[in-house]
Amino acid sequence: RDWRLAAVHRASTGREVAIAVIDSGIDAGHPDLNVRGGIDCSTGSPVKVTSTDDVGHGTFVAGVIGAKDNDLGVIGTAPGTPLWSVRVVDDAGLITEEMLNCAIDWVTATRKDKNPDNDIQVANISIGGPGTETANCGKGTDPMHYALCRSINAGVAYAVAAGNSGQDIARFVPATYDEVLTATAIADFDGKPDGLADPLCGSEDWSKIGQLDDQPAYFSNYASGSEDREHTVAAPGVCMTSTTPGGYGVAHGTSFASPAVAGSLALGERLEQMRRTLLAEKSSGTTISRD
Numbered sequence: 001r002d003w004r005l006a007a008v009h010r011a012s013t014g015r016e017v018a019i020a021v022i023d024s025g026i027d028a029g030h031p032d033l034n035v036r037g038g039i040d041c042s043t044g045s046p047v048k049v050t051s052t053d054d055v056g057h058g059t060f061v062a063g064v065i066g067a068k069d070n071d072l073g074v075i076g077t078a079p080g081t082p083l084w085s086v087r088v089v090d091d092a093g094l095i096t097e098e099m100l101n102c103a104i105d106w107v108t109a110t111r112k113d114k115n116p117d118n119d120i121q122v123a124n125i126s127i128g129g130p131g132t133e134t135a136n137c138g139k140g141t142d143p144m145h146y147a148l149c150r151s152i153n154a155g156v157a158y159a160v161a162a163g164n165s166g167q168d169i170a171r172f173v174p175a176t177y178d179e180v181l182t183a184t185a186i187a188d189f190d191g192k193p194d195g196l197a198d199p200l201c202g203s204e205d206w207s208k209i210g211q212l213d214d215q216p217a218y219f220s221n222y223a224s225g226s227e228d229r230e231h232t233v234a235a236p237g238v239c240m241t242s243t244t245p246g247g248y249g250v251a252h253g254t255s256f257a258s259p260a261v262a263g264s265l266a267l268g269e270r271l272e273q274m275r276r277t278l279l280a281e282k283s284s285g286t287t288i289s290r291d
Contacts, residue, residue, distance in 0.1 A: 017266040018082045019065055020123040020156075021259075022103040023058030026051045026085035027245040032072045033062055036082045037118065041102035042090040051085035055093070056244050058085060060251055061126050063243030064259035065266075073248045074241050077263025078270075084120060088127070095127060101147045108151040121269055123151070124262040125180075126161040126255035131173030133227075145177055152179050157269075159183060159262035161254040162232065163221035169228055172221065178231055181265070183258040185217035185237025201239035202250065211238070220254055235260040 018036065028035040028051040038051030053059045062083050067076035086106060088099040110120045131142075138145025148158060158180040162169050169175040175182045187206065190197035195214035199206035211218050216234065223232040237257035241250050 016082050017078070017121045017269045018084060018119060019078075019262055019266055020084045020086050020103075020107045020120045021058050021062050021065065022086045022088055022100065022107075022123055022125045023061050023127065024055035024089040025053035025058045025087040026062045026083060027053045027059045027243070028085070030059065030063075030243050030245070032067045032070065032074070032243050033059075034066060034068065034080050034082050035062070036084055038085040038087070039103070039106055040087045041099045041106065042087055044096070044098040044102050046086075046102055046106040049087075051087070053085075053245050054091075055089060056249075057089075057126070057255065058087070059245050060240075060242045060249065061124060061255065061259045063248075064240060064256050065124065065263040067243055073243065076242075077260050078266040081263065081266050084118070086123075097144055100125070100127065101143055104144070104147040104151050107156055108147070108154045111151075111154040111156065120156055122157050122159070122262050122265045124159050124259050125174060126253075126258045128161060128163050128172045128175050130171060131176070132170065133176045133178065137179070142173075144174065148174060148177060149179055157181065157265050159258045159265060161258040162223075164219045164253050164255075165221060166219055167221050168224050169221050169232065170223075170225055175221065176228060178227055180231060181261055182223065182228070182232045183237075183254055183261045184222055184232060184234045185220040185252075185254045185257040186234045187211050187213060187215060187217050187238035188236045189213045189239060201252075204239075206238070217252070217254075219252075220257075233261060235264075 038049045040047045040049045066081035069079035086103040110118045134142040137149035162184040197213040223229045235257035240256040
């Protein structure tokens with residue numbers, strides 16, 4: 001019906017789903033990325049900055065999420081989605097829990113301020129460290145867990161990396177927290193589900209280390225406990241091509257499976273916006289021409 005076409009058009013041109021990349025920064029000048037703003041939490045307090053990335057990790061994550069669908073380089077999971085860089089790596093390359101809590105709290109604040117243009121709906125954390133699940137969202141015992149729960153309650157969905165040590169995520173945070181969506185990595189060498197592709201990444205033959213197509217990445221952490229399995233998904237994390245500062249590159253890791261999940265969450269939110277718009281149009285009985 002005509003109202004469906006009009007509703008889909010309005011939904012697809014409505015408010016975009018913004019994603020925060022809590023990482024080493026993003027190359028804001030990269031022509032294949034839609035970077036809307038930058039925050040630096042490397043001192044433990046949020047400072048508005050023009051985003052840069054001396055490490056490259058965050059820029060790679062950003063491309064997996066949202067590299068534009070254009071004539072350049074690569075296409076991300078949610079092409080062109082607005083990205084906010086939240087830097088949590090200091091000049092010495094260190095990451096602290098204080099920095100991460102600063103980033104999470106800043107993301108939460110975007111949901112509560114009076115500016116609708118900076119509302120973060122999805123955040124990606126491709127960072128982790130040793131730790132275990134804490135009860136009651138870590139209230140009084142685990143500041144990062146508690147910060148994440150407050151953020152999720154404010155309406156932010158979090159995708160996080162499982163880790164790359166081939167161990168159970170029950171030993172790592174934030175991966176083991178029940179409230180986040182944790183991404184393990186699989187190897188997919190041809191984008192097809194048949195498992196028949198030769199395990200080649202450029203000149204690298206991954207069969208030499210036993211890696212097969214469409215199978216869990218040999219390095220990926222995993223979920224064995226029933227509660228952890230409920231919030232864990234798998235996504236491509238081997239031979240990933242994405243943006244790097246000033247160019248493009250190839251890398252491997254659950255760090256790059258997680259942003260594929262974050263981009264998928266953004267696409268899901270866009271579909272939900274479309275569904276709500278379609279239902280509203282149908283309920284109102286509005287008939288609108290294709291023009």
